[in-house]
Amino acid sequence: GAGVSQSPRYKVAKRGQDVALRCDPISGHVSLFWYQQALGQGPEFLTYFQNEAQLDKSGLPSDRFFAERPEGSVSTLKIQRTQQEDSAVYLCASSPGFSEQYFGPGTRLTVT
Amino acid sequence: GIQVEQSPPDLILQEGANSTLRCNFSDSVNNLQWFHQNPWGQLINLFYIPSGTKQNGRLSATTVATERYSLLYISSSQTTDSGVYFCAVGDNYGQNFVFGPGTRLSVLP
Numbered sequence: 001g002a003g004v005s006q007s008p009r010y011k012v013a014k015r016g017q018d019v020a021l022r023c024d025p026i027s028g029h030v031s032l033f034w035y036q037q038a039l040g041q042g043p044e045f046l047t048y049f050q051n052e053a054q055l056d057k058s059g060l061p062s063d064r065f066f067a068e069r070p071e072g073s074v075s076t077l078k079i080q081r082t083q084q085e086d087s088a089v090y091l092c093a094s095s096p097g098f099s100e101q102y103f104g105p106g107t108r109l110t111v112t
Numbered sequence: 113g114i115q116v117e118q119s120p121p122d123l124i125l126q127e128g129a130n131s132t133l134r135c136n137f138s139d140s141v142n143n144l145q146w147f148h149q150n151p152w153g154q155l156i157n158l159f160y161i162p163s164g165t166k167q168n169g170r171l172s173a174t175t176v177a178t179e180r181y182s183l184l185y186i187s188s189s190q191t192t193d194s195g196v197y198f199c200a201v202g203d204n205y206g207q208n209f210v211f212g213p214g215t216r217l218s219v220l221p
Contacts, residue, residue: 031207033207033208033209035209035211041213042198042200042211042212042213042214043155043198043200043209043211044211045208045209045210048207048208050207055207056207056208059208089153091155098142098143098202098207099143099160100143100145100157100160101145101200101209102157103147103154103155103157105152105153105154106153106154108153
């Protein structure tokens with residue numbers, strides 16, 4: 001079946017704009033994760049959903065970051081009033097449970 | 113939180129050579145995965161290996177959970193093996209992964 005997909009693949013935003021990043025997990029996967037990867041670094045955890053419940057948002061760097069998964073499938077990561085330090089690759093992963101995670105191709109966000 | 117170290121940070125090999133990448137972690141884990149991030153940024157699953165040994169073609173991995181380390185072996189390396197190799201671990205308190213800093217591998221023809 002299809003893997004994890006993310007859109008858009010690339011996003012350029014002017015500082016202060018709001019952006020929305022979409023993740024389509026593997027069908028049937030109950031767990032969904034968002035990670036942020038800065039250039040030259042490993043991915044860092046942002047937030048975790050089990051079905052539609054957001055069980056951990058400890059990694060969100062500020063209250064400008066908001067994630068949702070209203071029907072337990074597709075998820076959206078929203079960043080309000082983007083800042084230059086938000087420039088990074090945003091990765092989404094899904095998992096059938098508490099085990100192996102499968103990653104999407106990421107969205108590269110550049111804030112100018 | 114759990115700390116993850118990887119060594120070496122950088123590795124340059126001639127095609128056909130073998131290598132061993134190491135991942136050390138500071139606490140007990142219930143999940144461990146090895147990934148290869150290709151030049152296009154895609155994280156490719158190599159092994160899900162919280163304990164034991166697995167092999168897949170030229171790659172194999174061993175995790176000794178009681179001693180808090182995992183090893184990834186690459187034999188007869190090819191230029192397409194180039195990229196960054198990440199170890200990611202999940203502790204017993206949450207579901208997310210903590211990634212190591214990666215090992216950047218360059219395989220020369």
